[in-house]
Amino acid sequence: MTVLQRKDVNPIAHLTAQDVEDIGRRLEQIRAEVIATRGERDAAYIRRVIDVQRKLELGSRIVLFASLFPPAWLLGTAGLSVAKILENMEIGHNVMHGQWDWMRDPKIHSTTWEWDNASPAEQWKHAHNELHHTYTNVVGRDNDLGYGIMRVDEDQRWHPIYLLQPLWCFINACFFEFGIAAYDLELGKNLSSKKRRSDPEFKARARQVLGKIRKQALKDYVVHPLLTGPAFLTTMAATATANLVRNLWTNSVILCGHFPEGVETFEKHSIDGESKAEWYLRQMLGSANISGGKAMHIMTGNLSYQIEHHLFPDLPSNRYQEIAPKVRQIFDDYGLHYVTGPLPKQVGSAWGKVLRLSLPNRMALRLKRRPARAVAAVSALPGRAGFGRTESLPIPA
Numbered sequence: 001m002t003v004l005q006r007k008d009v010n011p012i013a014h015l016t017a018q019d020v021e022d023i024g025r026r027l028e029q030i031r032a033e034v035i036a037t038r039g040e041r042d043a044a045y046i047r048r049v050i051d052v053q054r055k056l057e058l059g060s061r062i063v064l065f066a067s068l069f070p071p072a073w074l075l076g077t078a079g080l081s082v083a084k085i086l087e088n089m090e091i092g093h094n095v096m097h098g099q100w101d102w103m104r105d106p107k108i109h110s111t112t113w114e115w116d117n118a119s120p121a122e123q124w125k126h127a128h129n130e131l132h133h134t135y136t137n138v139v140g141r142d143n144d145l146g147y148g149i150m151r152v153d154e155d156q157r158w159h160p161i162y163l164l165q166p167l168w169c170f171i172n173a174c175f176f177e178f179g180i181a182a183y184d185l186e187l188g189k190n191l192s193s194k195k196r197r198s199d200p201e202f203k204a205r206a207r208q209v210l211g212k213i214r215k216q217a218l219k220d221y222v223v224h225p226l227l228t229g230p231a232f233l234t235t236m237a238a239t240a241t242a243n244l245v246r247n248l249w250t251n252s253v254i255l256c257g258h259f260p261e262g263v264e265t266f267e268k269h270s271i272d273g274e275s276k277a278e279w280y281l282r283q284m285l286g287s288a289n290i291s292g293g294k295a296m297h298i299m300t301g302n303l304s305y306q307i308e309h310h311l312f313p314d315l316p317s318n319r320y321q322e323i324a325p326k327v328r329q330i331f332d333d334y335g336l337h338y339v340t341g342p343l344p345k346q347v348g349s350a351w352g353k354v355l356r357l358s359l360p361n362r363m364a365l366r367l368k369r370r371p372a373r374a375v376a377a378v379s380a381l382p383g384r385a386g387f388g389r390t391e392s393l394p395i396p397a
């Protein structure tokens, strides 16, 4: 459906319609292999992670009873930060994707899980699983791409307000869980008119978010600090710090997933009539990995394998590492760019894009390392219908 526009570099121009279909078939095969071998080993993995996380959180909260003593404050705060990151990333995000639903354990199930986050599970699942994972990197349809508040593409009209984008992006990172709650609620859109503001469904969802925030605040800033008695203030400061650390970390990981240089974005109507194979190809081109060791993979909830996660969002996260070489082989076989790099490089790349796109295009162009801009359409391939423009620019997620 989509039209070719300003096509300087098209990263998929060399692919035939048959190639795209073959890529889809090979990916389906990888998926089927994991599903066929999914079992007790995987179940034991997630149970162990949940067990470790709960013990770490409890232990850290106990250590904070002694938080008037600075080393105990540091230890408790560090432990609580790690526990909160694990809870959101390797557990919450993945359980709510339904990655562990096959275990048929009602306690580790996408329909029952609630997480340590301002956004209620129900609203997050809709915004993330249904919108972000369907419309990945489609400008104007994927709110994760700039959270609906940032300029993430040269084609978005520049306005002087975007000069503040780096500052806004930093504030959003510090309060990321509230940012997530706000865009899950589509706050900007829903507050824009009286009709939308007074819509009973929006009001009910807003009440649900406020209720969740109250509950979270009560646990972190009232009950736990009160339990520690004289250490009330130091415990409260420790919890606030752990939440800040978790927000900054998760924001960085999310930025690395779809923003770094080499990741493609797609036009709004590029996905009309998109086939499953084309959907796979868009996920391949629209995601980026983070390289690193085992600790990095667990702390990012295996979103260090963002490409594999976007191809197979409902496969158990502990299997992404195993299938990554096979996925990468497909990229190599078809001359596609598997975007990956260490965390500092990817975060730097993402922030570089945030800064660059805060400027008008003519100034931003001077900051670009590569002059090329790719606008592609699978629809231009023989026998192909409905894919879209991609860009290959130095950017960020």
Ligand SMILES: [Zn+2]
Binding pocket: 093, 097, 128, 133, 309, 313
């Ligand atoms: Zn996801």
